[in-house]
Amino acid sequence: MELQDKKYRILDIFFRLLKGEFVSVRQLADEYSVSGKTVSRDINEIRAYLSENEYRNGNAQIEYSYREKAYYLSMDDFLSSKELVVLIEILISSRALPKNSMEEIIDKLEGFTLxxxxxxxxxxxxxxxxxxxxxxxDCKNIIDNIWSVLRAIQNQQVITILYYKMDRTIINRKVRPLSIVFSDYYFYLIASHKVEEEYVNRFYRIDRITDIIKHKENFSVEYSERLDEGKLKNEIQYMWPGRNMDILFEFSGPSVQAVLDKIPQSEIVKRDGNKYTIKAKVYGDGIKMFLLSQGAWVKVLEPVELVEKMKSEIAEMAKLYD
Amino acid sequence: MELQDKKYRILDIFFRLLKGEFVSVRQLADEYSVSGKTVSRDINEIRAYLSENEYRNGNAQIEYSYREKAYYLSMDDFLSSKELVVLIEILISSRALPKNSMEEIIDKLEGFTLxxxxxxxxxxxxxxxxxxxxxxxDCKNIIDNIWSVLRAIQNQQVITILYYKMDRTIINRKVRPLSIVFSDYYFYLIASHKVEEEYVNRFYRIDRITDIIKHKENFSVEYSERLDEGKLKNEIQYMWPGRNMDILFEFSGPSVQAVLDKIPQSEIVKRDGNKYTIKAKVYGDGIKMFLLSQGAWVKVLEPVELVEKMKSEIAEMAKLYD
Incomplete structure (x- = not known):
């Protein structure tokens, strides 16, 4: 076997350590048909290499585990077990990926963890x-879709998407892709298209895009109209289209912090006992859903249009149970 | 310099390739003060090792990039760029981690990506x-908190938590930790504690736990009372305490699929034009918030208690605007 050859053997041991394996001298000696002493010498050479080049190797060190009776690599560049757990929990609760894609990613993450x-x-x-x-x-592969859209965004390339609308009809739309955001289980493309000589921004769920055609046509966005993604991300709620709004509402529920967390661009402007007056910058009509979800804890004060919308929605809700 | 030594040099090149670096012969020759021919020979040896041990090396291969004029490693075990992008988007929109922890994880992920x-x-x-x-x-380090709780869950170890309640008072509570779930920006511990001779389950936001004391006391949970985490995760909404409920409601909004997605244990039992009747298994009072958020698109039919709760909440909401 080739691994009796020292130079391959040492690469093999190093590779295993780098993948987070526990490396037992006796087991490797058996596997490579060499003596334990030989394997120990190999490990020592790897150790020497690492300690002499510490500065750029993420502080990698070979350590010995008495429980496993084996060597392992500790390295700052590895995900720690703690970080892995957090990532896995977040990824799984996102519910965004098909099961097989999710499993594949988790397996890979595990492969580069202590x-x-x-x-x-x-x-x-x-x-x-x-x-x-x-x-x-609805799409074949959501990861491929995201990637494809992302490249078009970077190249400022016009695309046509084949898209399942909410009512399940399919539309064909030529758009300028601007940004991708993830919110509540879904990835969205923000793109603009022409409506009566003006460009308007719309959200599209990326998993509802069944086909993407890239045109040999580029666009440029004026600096003044450029989408501030981060700002947008911090202002949107529930991914409903709409416009920017400054709103003011009273909140009397148990956790004002949870409301501030939910609406990133928000602040308390007044406190009266258990009642807080909150001012917020929001984008889109989704905010109405959030405010409704809070029931009688929330009373909208401004703007007038939103107050009226709340009132008429509540009236219609009441009618359902008459 | 030690890297003039062949065995170290070859480990170093391999290490760089494994970290996803582009490796240029000329640049390495300069850096190691050897000839280009020598570096090429090193790379060929790594290539030979990989191709002879393909079966267990995640199909790792050294490839040449004409654009970069350099070698790189392609390997199935690496996260692909597409997967990395998806992970980063999900991690960032989770908003769960402090900025520095989030950045550290992303840097590490990037380190093991092509x-x-x-x-x-x-x-x-x-x-x-x-x-x-x-x-x-509120806590010092949320990742450490999660990890600490997770170990206590696995060891079925009783813990006392120092916890900021929603109203910002601090409580001290001895609990049996059962499970961790992530939902809408927060990690929660599900734990049970004794109330009048009976154990009840409660949610605690992990970022509000400021201290954890592990007792030398273990618990065991009867099979029949054991928490079915997955079932629970699929039934909870918004992490409000409460009980299991079978509910029935009508939905007449634009996307019934979004509702089915939001409540995993749900199904359509009747369709009448644009109006769907949906049956769902839910846990906790959070469902009321979701149903309210849907405004007049939702009419609750069963159980009677929930119908009454909706009615009185809507009446109170209406009163606010009188």
Missing amino acids: TKDKKLIQDLILKEKHHYKPVGN | TKDKKLIQDLILKEKHHYKPVGN
Whole structure:
């Protein structure tokens, strides 16, 4: 076997360590048909290399685990087990990806993590995978869709999308792709298209785009009209189209912090006992859904149009139960 | 310099390739003070090792990029650029981690990704980082908190938590930690504690736990009372305490699929034109918030208690605007 050859063997041991494996001298000696002493010497050479080039190797060091009776690599560049767990929990609760894509990503993440806590993490992953419930989607491969759209955004390339509308009719629309955002289970493309000589921005769920045609046509966006993605992300609620609004409302529920968290561009302007007056910058009609969800904890004060919308919606809700 | 030594040099080149670097022969020759021919020979040895051990090396191969005029490693075990982008978007929109923890994780993820698409990804990350808006939290380190709780869950170890309640008072509570879930920006601990001889489950936001004391006391949960985490995750809404409920409601809004996605344990039992009757299994009072958010699109039919709750909430909402 080629791995009896020292130079391959040492690469192989290094590769295993870098993938977070526990490396046992006895086991490797068996596997490579060499002596334990030989394997130990190989490991020492890797150790020497690492310690002499520490500065650029993410502080990588070979350490010995008495529990596993084996060597392992500790390295700052690895995801720690803690970070892996957090990532997996967030990824799974996003529910955005089909099960197989989600599993593939988790397997890869696990591949570049210290395996010290293997059992705990594998138990967790197993349980989570088992109960995973992705949201429905119409496209062939959502990851490919996102990527394709992202490249068009970067190249400022005009695209035509074939899109399932909410009512399940299919439309064909030529748009200028501007940005991608993720919110509540779904990835959205923000793109603009021409309506009566003016460009308007719209959201499209990326999982409802069944086809993307890239045109040999580029666009440029005037600096003044350029979409400030971050600002937009911090202003949107529920991904409903609409316009920018400054709103003012009273909140008397148990956790004002949760409201401030939910609407990033918001602040308390008045406090009266348990009642807070909150001012916020929002984008789109989704804010109405959030305000309704809070029931009688929320009373909208401004703008007048929104007050009127709330009133008439509440009146219609009441009518349902007459 | 030690890297003039062949065995170290070859480890170094391999390490760089594994971290997704582009490796240029001329540049390495300069850096190691050896000839280009020598570096080429090193790269060929790594290539030979990989191709002879393909089966277990995630199909790793050294490839040449004409654009970069350099070698790089392609490997199935790496996160692809597409997957990295999706992970980063989801992580950032979760808003769960403080900025520095979030950045650290993204840097590590980037470290184990093919760098073919470096520019696109770095532009994206830069923009996203710049606008990142984490939710507020009270604890020293949320990642450590999650990890600590997770270990207690696995060991079925009783803990006392020091916890900021919604009204900002601090409580001390001895609990049996059962599970961790992530929902809408926050990580929650589900734990049970004794109230008048009976154990009840409660949610605690993990970022509001300021201290965790682990007791030398273990618990075991009867099989019949054991929490089915996955089931629970699919039934909870907004993390409000409450009980299991079967509910029935009419929905007449634009996207019934979005409602089915939002409540995983739900199904359409009747359709009448644009009006759907939906049956769902839910846990906790948070469902009321979701149903309210839908305004007049939703009419609750069962159970009677929930119908009454909706009615009285709507009446109170209306009163606010009288």
